[in-house]
Every structure is written in structure tokens, then in C-alpha cells.
Amino acid sequence: MPENQYELFKNQLLKHRKQIIAKIEEIDTSWSKTLRESTGDISAYATHLADLGSESNEREKETRILDREIKHLREIDKALKRIYKDNYGNCSFCGEEISDKRLNAIPETEYCIKCKKNIEKNHNHIA
Secondary structure, eight states: OOHHHHHHHHHHHHHHHHHHHHHHHHHHHHHHSOHHHHHTOOOSSOOOHHHHHHHHHHHHHHHHHHHHHHHHHHHHHHHHHHHHTTOTTBOTTTOOBOOHHHHHHOTTOOSOHHHHHHHHHHHHHHO
């Protein structure tokens, strides 16, 4: 892969990494607020049970988003490591070159489309 392509993918990955970190920080900030702060309730009365349920659902949704973003961040970091080790763009399973089309769509991918399909197929049989 030409050096300028490495730079293009590296910059794209770094940009996406920055966006993910911002999203994680946003969730962290949200979690640091109390229920009264997040709903704007300044009364001295106890919070209604329905509000607690809504808050719980919101936190659960944010937890799923956070888990997904952290997983994605790890994938990006692994891709950046492959760039720095000069083995970016090669399938981690079969060693073949990953198509430019696939790398443009999913720059953090570590598998060619054929191996990814096989991995998913085998994973679904196990599960």
C-alpha cells in the first residue's frame, strides 16, 4: 500500500477516534449528573417512580452505546497499531490484502470480506 494511502487511513481513523472519545466523555458527563439535575427538577420533593424508571432506561441505553463505542475505539486503536507496524491492509486471518473498497468503508477492519464472512458464519454456528 502506498505511503499516502496509509496517511489517509491514519487520519481518517484518528478523526473517528476523536469523535468516539467525545461521545464517551458526553456519556460520562451525563452520568455524573443527578436525576434532579438532568430533569431540571429543583423541588424538595422526592422524585416520582416513573421518573426513576425513565432515568434507569436512559442509563441502560447509554450503557449499550458506551459499550459499543468502547469496542469501536479498541478496533480503531488496533488498526492504528497495524499502521505503525506496517501491516495495515492485510487480513489478520489469511494474510491477503484487504480490498481498498472494504478499507474505505470500514478502515478499522482487520479481515478481508471472505474471512469476515467465515468468522461470522462459524460464530453463528457456535452460538
